[in-house]
Amino acid sequence: MWTLGDKYAIAGVGFTDYSKRSGRTVQSLAVEACGKAAADAGLAIADVDGIISFHFNDSVPAMSVATGLGLPNARYAIDYQSGGNSANLIIQTAVAAIEAGMATSVLCYRAMNGRSGFRLGGGRELAAHGITQYTAPFGWITYPQAMAMWCRRHMIEYGTTSEQLGTVAVTCRRNAALNERAMQREPITLEDHQNSRMIVEPFHLLDICLESDGACAVLVTSAERARDLRHRPVYIKGAAYGGGPVQGDDLFDAMRWPDHSRNYAHYIADDLWRSAGVGPADIDVAEIYDCFTYSVVMQLEGLGFCKPGEGGDFVQDGRIDRDGALPINTHGGLLSEAYIHGLNHVVEAVEQLRGDAGERQIPGAEIALTTAGAMTCGGAMVLRN
Amino acid sequence: MTAYQKPVPAPDADSAPFWRGCREHRLLLQQCKGCGKFRFPAAQFCPACRSDAAEWLEASGRGTVYSWIVVVHPVPGDIYRDDVPYAVALVDLEEGVRMPTNIIGCDPRYIRAGMAVTVTFDDVSAELTLPKFRPA
Numbered sequence: 250m251w252t253l254g255d256k257y258a259i260a261g262v263g264f265t266d267y268s269k270r271s272g273r274t275v276q277s278l279a280v281e282a283c284g285k286a287a288a289d290a291g292l293a294i295a296d297v298d299g300i301i302s303f304h305f306n307d308s309v310p311a312m313s314v315a316t317g318l319g320l321p322n323a324r325y326a327i328d329y330q331s332g333g334n335s336a337n338l339i340i341q342t343a344v345a346a347i348e349a350g351m352a353t354s355v356l357c358y359r360a361m362n363g364r365s366g367f368r369l370g371g372g373r374e375l376a377a378h379g380i381t382q383y384t385a386p387f388g389w390i391t392y393p394q395a396m397a398m399w400c401r402r403h404m405i406e407y408g409t410t411s412e413q414l415g416t417v418a419v420t421c422r423r424n425a426a427l428n429e430r431a432m433q434r435e436p437i438t439l440e441d442h443q444n445s446r447m448i449v450e451p452f453h454l455l456d457i458c459l460e461s462d463g464a465c466a467v468l469v470t471s472a473e474r475a476r477d478l479r480h481r482p483v484y485i486k487g488a489a490y491g492g493g494p495v496q497g498d499d500l501f502d503a504m505r506w507p508d509h510s511r512n513y514a515h516y517i518a519d520d521l522w523r524s525a526g527v528g529p530a531d532i533d534v535a536e537i538y539d540c541f542t543y544s545v546v547m548q549l550e551g552l553g554f555c556k557p558g559e560g561g562d563f564v565q566d567g568r569i570d571r572d573g574a575l576p577i578n579t580h581g582g583l584l585s586e587a588y589i590h591g592l593n594h595v596v597e598a599v600e601q602l603r604g605d606a607g608e609r610q611i612p613g614a615e616i617a618l619t620t621a622g623a624m625t626c627g628g629a630m631v632l633r634n
Numbered sequence: 635m636t637a638y639q640k641p642v643p644a645p646d647a648d649s650a651p652f653w654r655g656c657r658e659h660r661l662l663l664q665q666c667k668g669c670g671k672f673r674f675p676a677a678q679f680c681p682a683c684r685s686d687a688a689e690w691l692e693a694s695g696r697g698t699v700y701s702w703i704v705v706v707h708p709v710p711g712d713i714y715r716d717d718v719p720y721a722v723a724l725v726d727l728e729e730g731v732r733m734p735t736n737i738i739g740c741d742p743r744y745i746r747a748g749m750a751v752t753v754t755f756d757d758v759s760a761e762l763t764l765p766k767f768r769p770a
């Protein structure tokens with residue numbers, strides 16, 4: 250369990266434009282976002298000595314970005330081969346590296362041309378190796394198709410409806426309207442959600458996140474060092490990562506997962522709240538990994554904001570609106586801001602806790618939750634100002 | 635005859651007997667000689683007891699639908715355009731394992747959780763047979 254509560258902080262954030270066609274290399278996107286995060290922290294590039302990222306071979310390695318940034322001494326430069334499940338884990342790992350004395354200030358980034366370059370949902374090669382030999386030959390190929398299987402099971406167990414899920418999409422879009430960097434800002438209604446074309450039952454188009462070109466980054470350092478930097482530090486109060494047994498052979502694979510009506514969040518909740526010393530009722534703003542509308546509902550249940558099966562009801566009646574009891578995805582999320590694989594949720598939480606979120610600001614936000622993951626594994630953090 | 639243009643399994647040292655069984659229209663599963671559990675997908679070591687002693691046995695082919703999806707938007711489009719809408723399901727077999735498959739022989743609108751299904755072998759090409767399921 251995370252035992253470093255409040256000893257480390259996020260001292261800076263950076264991001265590029267988010268678009269459908271950057272016209273740029275992924276390396277240039279990464280270098281821009283990382284350079285901006287260091288500058289935002291008020292830290293000279295020469296003082297950054299660690300860099301970490303995660304990707305599916307759709308990005309550039311950390312060593313390349315270290316080189317592009319001109320880091321004089323990258324003591325810790327590492328990549329995780331993984332998906333959104335690692336968007337919080339890379340930050341936790343950066344802290345571990347600093348705690349171990351391997352580095353002092355670490356840039357954590359995600360960069361990709363996810364629309365104009367390598368598209369995650371785009372299919373696979375015809376020879377299906379490894380675990381994929383049991384899925385792709387049946388035309389079960391994309392992440393929306395993988396996740397729809399979980400969503401359906403939740404509907405089977407609890408009677409969750411597509412209309413209930415639509416509220417998540419509508420809420421994210423309403424928040425994105427206030428966010429100048431969001432890719433989709435045009436408001437939508439529940440009818441728009443229901444009328445959007447069916448992609449893979451039970452998912453309509455508006456249940457599914459965007460595909461984006463762009464990068465974002467955060468600068469992690471010790472709380473002590475962060476206090477001497479430019480902004481009020483955002484402390485990492487609690488954190489957890491995991492997913493219980495049979496996490497599968499890859500991120501798509503969940504054929505041995507015991508219960509598809511609940512995901513990784515169920516397994517990390519105790520670690521998360523115990524490490525943070527707070528509970529769901531203490532969260533002022535929650536940036537929840539929303540690759541699909543349904544993943545929000547499942548994480549809210551798993552983390553104990555409501556009971557299993559009550560998530561569909563929980564997100565109704567304005568409860569997750571910006572003026573509701575639990576404002577979620579105040580930037581618009583993966584559904585409406587951009588798909589920067591969940592690291593953009595951390596950027597948003599930091600801005601909220603610094604009071605820098607402009608029109609999106611949740612008044613008096615002091616404790617934020619970020620999550621990253623949707624299926625068998627993932628992580629979460631409790632941040633505070 | 636045009637070549638089969640969809641994803642095909644690449645059998646490996648663990649899975650080759652499973653796919654060979656499908657070719658013979660037999661649904662084979664490994665049963666652990668250490669703990670008696672059936673396992674799927676194929677693996678050299680039993681995830682329950684780590685024993686590598688196992689026997690390939692023919693499954694009953696009977697199961698129930700655990701969950702399912704209906705693919706409406708084909709991806710990749712050129713490969714699945716003529717197949718949509720099609721159903722992919724996770725089927726719980728009587729032997730206690732869960733298997734991804736297609737539900738065929740039934741309008742996808744009529745698929746329900748818990749529906750009883752039985753294996754049916756689809757010889758999709760001269761080399762490949764896929765184990766699909768239809769309502770029992």
Ligand SMILES: [Zn+2]
Pocket residue numbers: 666667668669670671680681682683684685
């Ligand atoms: Zn065994």
